[in-house]
Amino acid sequence: SSELTQPPSMSVSPGQTARITCSGDALPKQHVYWYQQKAGQAPVLVIYKDSKRPSGIPERFSGSSSGTTVTLTISGVQAEDEADYYCQSSDINNIGVFGGGTKLTVL
Amino acid sequence: EVQLVQSGAEVKKSGESLKISCKGSGYNFIRYWIGWVRQKPGKGLEWMGIIYPGDSDTRYSPSFEGQVTISAETSITTAYLQLNSLKASDTAMYYCARQAYGDYAADYWGQGTLVTVSS
Numbered sequence: 001s002s003e004l005t006q007p008p009s010m011s012v013s014p015g016q017t018a019r020i021t022c023s024g025d026a027l028p029k030q031h032v033y034w035y036q037q038k039a040g041q042a043p044v045l046v047i048y049k050d051s052k053r054p055s056g057i058p059e060r061f062s063g064s065s066s067g068t069t070v071t072l073t074i075s076g077v078q079a080e081d082e083a084d085y086y087c088q089s090s091d092i093n094n095i096g097v098f099g100g101g102t103k104l105t106v107l
Numbered sequence: 108e109v110q111l112v113q114s115g116a117e118v119k120k121s122g123e124s125l126k127i128s129c130k131g132s133g134y135n136f137i138r139y140w141i142g143w144v145r146q147k148p149g150k151g152l153e154w155m156g157i158i159y160p161g162d163s164d165t166r167y168s169p170s171f172e173g174q175v176t177i178s179a180e181t182s183i184t185t186a187y188l189q190l191n192s193l194k195a196s197d198t199a200m201y202y203c204a205r206q207a208y209g210d211y212a213a214d215y216w217g218q219g220t221l222v223t224v225s226s
Contacts, residue, residue, distance in 0.1 A: 031211065033211065035152070042202055042217065054214065084151075089211070093166060095166055095168060095169075096157070097154055097168070101151040
């Protein structure tokens with residue numbers, strides 16, 4: 001899998017919308033998965049196959065894709081959404097790669 | 108309930124070897140890929156490799172090929188990550204994660220195993 005690029009950090013105020021991007025040349029051909037990792041905890045899957053939400057994940061989490069960029073959108077950000085977010089994709093040989101992660105701060 | 112339970116924290120010296128375990132329960136172990144992820148202190152997630160317990164098909168990230176060994180023992184529904192010739196730079200949290208059926212998503216994660224390597 002090729003590299004995935006994320007912004008290292010971003011900050012939003014409660015109630016605002018956070019948009020975290022993930023870019024990679026292979027993304028038009030590969031699905032992207034998003035994970036939330038809170039301090040001291042294991043990651044949790046929040047979006048799969050670019051835009052699908054697992055059961056139990058709040059509706060304010062959504063995903064979209066356009067060409068070589070995919071976006072995780074958190075609408076109406078809450079304090080509990082403060083975490084690191086990672087995108088991940090895998091190639092046809094099931095070799096995966098993670099983006100560098102984005103630290104989301106809720107002001 | 109699907110669970111992945113990893114072995115406990117380890118403290119090792121440089122040059123030693125280590126085998127971390129990840130026991131799966133609550134699902135058909137042989138039919139789901141299990142992957143391993145490294146996270147160094149204060150750093151991001153790194154995808155290491157993955158195994159299909161049903162036939163032991165194993166794939167490694169180029170960054171970890173030849174550096175680690177992934178295996179599985181289906182009789183006890185356990186996957187392993189072996190680290191050889193440990194260095195201080197191997198100090199990290201190691202996670203196992205189940206790959207969703209027919210997909211590449213890691214839908215369930217172990218709690219992590221902290222490995223500390225001292226010189």
